[in-house]
Amino acid sequence: MTRRSLGNIITLCFFVFIATTLTGCGTGSTAVIKPVSDLKNNSRSVSVNEVSSKVAVPEKALEQIRRVLINRLKNNRAVDVVTDGDGAVILDVEVIRFETGDQLARWVSGGGGEMGKGEIILETTYIDSRSRQEIGKIKTHGDILAGFFGGSMDTAYSNSIQEIVEYTAEKFGDR
Amino acid sequence: MKKIIAILMLGLFLLNQDAYPDMTENEKAILDTKVIACLPFTGEAKYNDFATSSFWQKLSKNKYINVVEIDKVQDAVDDLQININNISDRDILEISKKLKCDAVFKCSIEKVIVPLIIKEINAEVELIDPDGFEVIFTTKQSSGQLVSISLESIASDAAKNAARQFNLKVKKIHRKYNK
Numbered sequence: 001m002t003r004r005s006l007g008n009i010i011t012l013c014f015f016v017f018i019a020t021t022l023t024g025c026g027t028g029s030t031a032v033i034k035p036v037s038d039l040k041n042n043s044r045s046v047s048v049n050e051v052s053s054k055v056a057v058p059e060k061a062l063e064q065i066r067r068v069l070i071n072r073l074k075n076n077r078a079v080d081v082v083t084d085g086d087g088a089v090i091l092d093v094e095v096i097r098f099e100t101g102d103q104l105a106r107w108v109s110g111g112g113g114e115m116g117k118g119e120i121i122l123e124t125t126y127i128d129s130r131s132r133q134e135i136g137k138i139k140t141h142g143d144i145l146a147g148f149f150g151g152s153m154d155t156a157y158s159n160s161i162q163e164i165v166e167y168t169a170e171k172f173g174d175r
Numbered sequence: 176m177k178k179i180i181a182i183l184m185l186g187l188f189l190l191n192q193d194a195y196p197d198m199t200e201n202e203k204a205i206l207d208t209k210v211i212a213c214l215p216f217t218g219e220a221k222y223n224d225f226a227t228s229s230f231w232q233k234l235s236k237n238k239y240i241n242v243v244e245i246d247k248v249q250d251a252v253d254d255l256q257i258n259i260n261n262i263s264d265r266d267i268l269e270i271s272k273k274l275k276c277d278a279v280f281k282c283s284i285e286k287v288i289v290p291l292i293i294k295e296i297n298a299e300v301e302l303i304d305p306d307g308f309e310v311i312f313t314t315k316q317s318s319g320q321l322v323s324i325s326l327e328s329i330a331s332d333a334a335k336n337a338a339r340q341f342n343l344k345v346k347k348i349h350r351k352y353n354k
Contacts (some may be wrong), residue, residue: 139224
């Protein structure tokens with residue numbers, strides 16, 4: 001191996017390391033619990049209820065999840081988001097798993113294995129605002145495995161929320 | 176007159192012949208399957224839902240077969256008080272009657288312990304014909320990743336791989352015999 005190619009490999013490793021440590025590294029997944037049935041409503045607007053929790057979660061985190069979800073739905077533009085009152089579909093979000101993990105362990109492991117993993121699972125129930133019937137349910141998982149000094153739970157929220165936004169846009173979006 | 180009788184006899188003989196002599200019993204059973212139910216995955220409580228959902232979604236894309244909706248299967252399992260960790264032939268029969276399906280998928284995942292930082296999950300599925308409880312299709316697929324991918328995603332991928340194998344098998348059989 002020439003000195004130049006060795007240098008290239010070291011440079012590549014350095015950039016991979018920097019990319020892993022500076023950016024939040026985690027994933028999101030969706031499990032459909034109840035497929036969305038037909039909505040008896042022409043309007044494609046959605047609203048988001050206050051986020052509740054089955055497990056111990058700081059109040060600030062619940063507010064943050066709702067705020068980020070509303071913003072992401074607005075930015076997605078596939079559905080109209082109603083913030084003062086009910087939309088045609090109401091999203092009822094509940095936190096069913098919340099583990100902050102260990103930021104130091106994540107930093108030390110650099111995303112290897114599951115060391116220090118932080119994760120969240122949100123259960124989202126879709127409710128037809130007219131009939132008040134449950135018309136669908138999903139579970140979305142988000143986690144953080146690495147990032148800048150171990151990354152923050154914001155990445156886990158973000159991954160889980162993005163899954164909700166994509167599923168909502170796919171099922172209720174009209175553009 | 177003799178000619179007519181001979182032609183009629185030849186026709187009867189041909190009608191009694193098996194149209195596809197090389198078709199196996201399992202292929203015939205799969206070809207006859209129109210409605211399928213997928214029982215929830217078992218094995219790894221944390222990841223079962225993600226595997227079940229992905230398997231069902233991938234299977235639902237199969238144009239030759241109707242797949243019972245995931246929540247209807249769960250309702251049936253609850254109503255019949257079936258222990259999905261210990262499925263008996265009777266359970267398979269009851270669930271197939273309740274959901275009016277021709278075959279039932281029994282599914283499980285297993286986390287593979289591998290050294291260092293590799294994560295791997297195996298998904299094993301068996302399609303059971305309630306008439307005779309024969310396994311008419313089975314596959315074991317795995318998915319693994321290095322670092323930074325959650326086991327939920329890996330479980331989903333393994334389940335999708337299993338569904339993909341089944342879809343390919345069904346497509347192959349239909350193309351071979353339903354030209």
